[in-house]
Amino acid sequence: MSTLPDCQTLSLRQYGAILHLTLDRPESRNAMSLDMVREMSTVFDQIAADCTIRAIILRGAGGHFCAGGDIRDMAAARSQKPGAGKDPFRDLNRAFGRLIQQVNEAPQVVIAVLEGAVMGGGFGLACVSDLAIAAENARFAMPETSLGIIPAQIAPFVVERIGLTQARRLALLGLKIDGAEAQRLGIVHQVVENESALAAATDAAIDQLIRCAPQATAATKALLHQAGTVPMSDLLDEAAQQFAETVRGEEGAEGTLAFMQKRPPAWAAKNDT
Known part of the structure; x- marks a missing residue:
């Protein structure tokens, strides 16, 4: 089990196999x-x-998920001069891109619980x-173009989520x-009415x-990420090999x-969430 770091901007709580990460x-x-x-x-x-x-x-404290980037960081970057292969704006933006890629490729199941502002x-x-x-009160937006900037790091992931046509509509307007x-667009899977729901x-x-x-869940997530990026024949060959390994493995x-004994598998023990 990992030792979770001390954080100033995040609240971390782990109950059994579930990590609650709150912005x-x-x-x-x-x-x-x-x-x-x-x-x-x-x-x-x-x-x-x-x-x-x-x-x-993943969720946010105080009734909002996340309102986007911190304007104060943008102001601080503006006061720094580019040089020697460094650009404060580029580096700031790219750091978030690396994070969102980490979240996207995490082997664990990532559940986003969304309220209030879900922006940028x-x-x-x-x-x-x-x-x-x-929640019904959640409001979603890509407001970057209205601020004179671009959704540089999130745009490719939005296209993957909802397709180019709808991503264009949201981002360009x-x-x-x-x-x-x-x-309706496929950004979220479920909408509920209140906090208890x-x-x-x-x-x-x-x-x-x-x-x-x-x-098996982690391997399946990795397999799904390869769809459309690896030639189909190669992907199916690799998937067949992984299938054989999982059938012979402990989980299989x-x-x-x-299933034969009509009981829950060992990994399905109730978690204290």
């Missing part, structure tokens, strides 16, 4: 500062190989979650949409995911035995 800057609607990016990146680095953590619950970088995080549950529209939906998702074998043996 904890409510005074700024959890705007993503460079410190927050660094702390989140450290967390995802540390848990990348930790098979005892099976899911990460927060919108990007929602788009790399494996499951997104939104800087539209703000509600949870129902976000669900959010908690119930999250608990239900956790109950479901612990029925699935952790190594336990799953088969549990």
Whole structure:
């Protein structure tokens, strides 16, 4: 089990195999500062190989998920001069891109619990979650073009999530949409009416995911990420090899035995969430 780092901008709580990661800057609607990016990146680095953590619950403190990037970091970067291969704006932006890629490729199941502002970088995080549950009060937007900048790091992930046609509409017009529209577009999977319903939906998702074998889940997620990027024949050859290995592996043996004995498999023990 990983030792979780001490964080100033995040709240971390682990219950059994579930890590709750809360963006904890409510005074700024959890705007993503460079410190927050660094702390989140450290967390995802540390848990990348930790098979005892099976899911990460991402949410924001104070009724908002994330209002986007921190304007103060932008102002600080403006006061620095580029030089010697360094550009403060580029480096600031690219640091978030590396984080969102980490979240996207994490072997664990990532569940985004979304309320209030889901803007900019927060919108990007929602788009790399494996499951997104939104409250009715959630509002989603890519407002960058209305601020004279571009959604440089999140745009490719938004296209992957909802397709080029809808990504164009949202990004080029800087539209703000509600949870129902976000669900229609495929940004979120479920919209619920209030805080208690959010908690119930999250608990239900956790109950479901612990029925699935952790190594098989991680391997399946990696396989899904390769679809469309690896030639189909090569991908199916590799998938067949992995299938054979999982059938012969501990999880495959336990799953088969549990099915025959009409009992839950060992990995499906109830978690304290």
